[in-house]
Amino acid sequence: MLLRVLARGAKLPRTLLRFNSTALAHQPAPPPAPSPQRKWPPRRWPPRGTRPPRGTRPTALSPPESPYPPNHHILTAHKDDLVLDDSVVAAQAEPIVLSEEQESLIELLLSGKNVFFTGKAGTGKTEVLRQFVERAKGLGKRVAVTSATGIAASHIDGMTLHSFLTLSGRTTSKYDLLDAVRGSPIRSAKFLETDVLVIDEISMVHPELFDTLEYVSRLTRQKTGPFGRMQVVFCGDFHQLPPVTRDRDWEHLPEDAPLPPTFVFESATWKVMRRMENLKLVELKQIFRQRDPKFIAVLDRVRQGVYDRFVRNTLAPCWNRKWDDEDILPPTIITGYRARALRHNQYRLDALPGKEHIYHAVDTFGPDQRWTAWKGPNKYHQIFSRMNPSRKYIKEDTYFTIPSVVPLKKDAQVVLMRNIDVGRGLVNGARGTVVGFDNAHCNELNEEAILPIVHFPALRATYRIGYQTWEYLPFGVARTPGMERYYSSKGRSRPPTATVTRTQIPLTLAWALTVHKSQGMTLDRVTIDLSSAFAAGQAYTALSRARSLDGLSIWGLTGKSVFSDERVIEFGRHLEEETVGLDQQ
Numbered sequence: 001m002l003l004r005v006l007a008r009g010a011k012l013p014r015t016l017l018r019f020n021s022t023a024l025a026h027q028p029a030p031p032p033a034p035s036p037q038r039k040w041p042p043r044r045w046p047p048r049g050t051r052p053p054r055g056t057r058p059t060a061l062s063p064p065e066s067p068y069p070p071n072h073h074i075l076t077a078h079k080d081d082l083v084l085d086d087s088v089v090a091a092q093a094e095p096i097v098l099s100e101e102q103e104s105l106i107e108l109l110l111s112g113k114n115v116f117f118t119g120k121a122g123t124g125k126t127e128v129l130r131q132f133v134e135r136a137k138g139l140g141k142r143v144a145v146t147s148a149t150g151i152a153a154s155h156i157d158g159m160t161l162h163s164f165l166t167l168s169g170r171t172t173s174k175y176d177l178l179d180a181v182r183g184s185p186i187r188s189a190k191f192l193e194t195d196v197l198v199i200d201e202i203s204m205v206h207p208e209l210f211d212t213l214e215y216v217s218r219l220t221r222q223k224t225g226p227f228g229r230m231q232v233v234f235c236g237d238f239h240q241l242p243p244v245t246r247d248r249d250w251e252h253l254p255e256d257a258p259l260p261p262t263f264v265f266e267s268a269t270w271k272v273m274r275r276m277e278n279l280k281l282v283e284l285k286q287i288f289r290q291r292d293p294k295f296i297a298v299l300d301r302v303r304q305g306v307y308d309r310f311v312r313n314t315l316a317p318c319w320n321r322k323w324d325d326e327d328i329l330p331p332t333i334i335t336g337y338r339a340r341a342l343r344h345n346q347y348r349l350d351a352l353p354g355k356e357h358i359y360h361a362v363d364t365f366g367p368d369q370r371w372t373a374w375k376g377p378n379k380y381h382q383i384f385s386r387m388n389p390s391r392k393y394i395k396e397d398t399y400f401t402i403p404s405v406v407p408l409k410k411d412a413q414v415v416l417m418r419n420i421d422v423g424r425g426l427v428n429g430a431r432g433t434v435v436g437f438d439n440a441h442c443n444e445l446n447e448e449a450i451l452p453i454v455h456f457p458a459l460r461a462t463y464r465i466g467y468q469t470w471e472y473l474p475f476g477v478a479r480t481p482g483m484e485r486y487y488s489s490k491g492r493s494r495p496p497t498a499t500v501t502r503t504q505i506p507l508t509l510a511w512a513l514t515v516h517k518s519q520g521m522t523l524d525r526v527t528i529d530l531s532s533a534f535a536a537g538q539a540y541t542a543l544s545r546a547r548s549l550d551g552l553s554i555w556g557l558t559g560k561s562v563f564s565d566e567r568v569i570e571f572g573r574h575l576e577e578e579t580v581g582l583d584q585q
């Protein structure tokens with residue numbers, strides 16, 4: 001009936017289109033008693049019996065347990081009412097003394113040149129960036145610090161490149177973006193008032209986004225020369241993760257067509273800058289993360305996509321390694337597949353003795369004037385058909401990166417899924433442990449709810465985490481400006497605008513992480529499961545998180561998981577020829 005009404009183009013009040021999936025009218029049956037001997041892979045996802053009945057509202061999930069860990073202050077993780085206490089401020093790490101090579105690089109960067117610097121994993125690229133930004137700011141330069149991903153941005157106290165550009169679902173081309181930037185004094189001020197633009201993890205930036213950034217910078221600043229003569233500093237390692245692209249990005253291309261550019265070094269901007277000798281290339285050589293020359297030699301080979309007898313033999317003692325004190329400090333598991341990480345996390349959660357608190361998402365979607373005018377009302381049918389038969393949740397992974405059901409227990413390891421407050425380290429990717437639950441008012445839901453309290457060891461602080469709301473695009477619409485032509489068979493037609501939202505606790509279980517989430521991390525103990533890696537550089541990125549062979553356990557790694565992109569290997573060869581010693585720059 002509802003579908004028929006919508007198909008006729010009638011507009012429903014927004015409240016009618018709000019689907020409430022948070023409710024728990026009755027408590028789900030308690031999960032079966034955990035069995036420590038249970039074999040992996042474990043139980044299904046999402047857990048059985050966790051779906052709430054239709055039309056009900058969230059109630060108290062369970063009585064709060066004693067939440068407060070000794071010697072920690074509880075802070076509410078809501079940006080507006082955070083209070084930072086002195087103990088958190090005092091918990092700063094000692095600054096690292098840079099090597100000669102790193103110091104020379106910083107001098108070059110401070111001289112105002114445009115630089116791309118690279119180096120193997122663990123050569124201290126991020127550390128150099130961090131110290132450069134500090135010194136440049138000290139000299140009065142206005143520095144915009146950005147990165148391709150949220151988690152990488154968090155390592156340098158920056159923002160994502162998307163945030164810098166203020167890209168939204170409504171931005172569909174570089175022309176749109178330029179209009180939007182020029183039309184807003186706040187947005188154009190970002191470009192006009194920036195002296196140095198820093199981009200970390202450049203290997204994950206899509207070339208079209210890169211070209212768009214250059215175009216918008218140049219035209220907003222109204223100065224000839226790449227990026228409107230703003231100093232640019234790029235950092236990253238193309239042998240690590242490439243930009244995220246999905247098969248459907250290319251499905252409109254004929255089979256024999258060459259693949260569109262994937263890496264920034266294939267972009268028009270990069271080529272022009274190199275031709276104009278406007279971009280210096282520098283490679284850092286000294287590795288700090290690993291000390292063992294044998295392990296470094298293994299990583300070198302894996303970086304080139306080589307999995308030979310030397311690699312196999314050196315890694316042999318790491319296969320299925322178990323640590324005696326695993327119960328006290330469980331290693332982080334890194335896997336190429338999100339589904340595997342989810343299954344393992346559920347298994348570990350089942351093994352915990354405490355009471356399970358289950359958080360259900362609230363999903364909404366509603367009509368949008370522009371979209372209705374553009375596509376016609378029959379498109380609503382497609383949204384409905386993508387929902388599961390109960391019509392309560394939009395199917396997992398169709399739109400959302402955050403799950404509809406988040407089960408938590410005391411002592412569960414979790415990772416934050418959203419930047420709540422970058423300044424305080426509450427960023428996408430921050431790892432912590434649930435230390436309890438607390439009854440509090442939740443702003444997003446505007447009602448009382450039992451919220452998890454999470455201790456973040458790296459921040460030496462404990463926060464109560466509230467609900468957050470995400471906004472998504474309805475269909476496979478490009479978020480990257482200029483990408484829309486790969487999506488739309490009808491040329492440059494205007495895609496619909498975002499109307500789908502999900503409100504959920506911004507946490508996910510983190511005994512296991514995907515390789516993407518682990519990029520940029522240094523881990524003392526790590527278990528790698530890469531039996532079927534699907535992207536070039538995944539195996540190298542995952543293995544190079546470990547400090548030593550002693551801290552590495554391997555569950556799955558085959559010759560097939562170790563591969564490198566031909567274009568990157570070729571680029572590496574040119575790089576060696578083109579980079580000049582730092583003393584000659």
Ligand SMILES: Nc1ncnc2c1ncn2[C@@H]1O[C@H](COP(=O)(O)OP(=O)(O)OP(=O)(O)O)[C@@H](O)[C@H]1O
Pocket residue numbers: 096097098099102119120121122123124125126127128237288289519520521522544
């Ligand atoms: N000069 C230095 N002295 C001692 N330790 C250092 C130095 N520079 C970096 N490190 C340490 O080496 C490790 C790796 O550094 P960093 O994360 O900056 O490397 P990276 O090149 O960015 O790695 P990746 O490419 O994997 O992200 C970190 O633990 C960092 O603290």
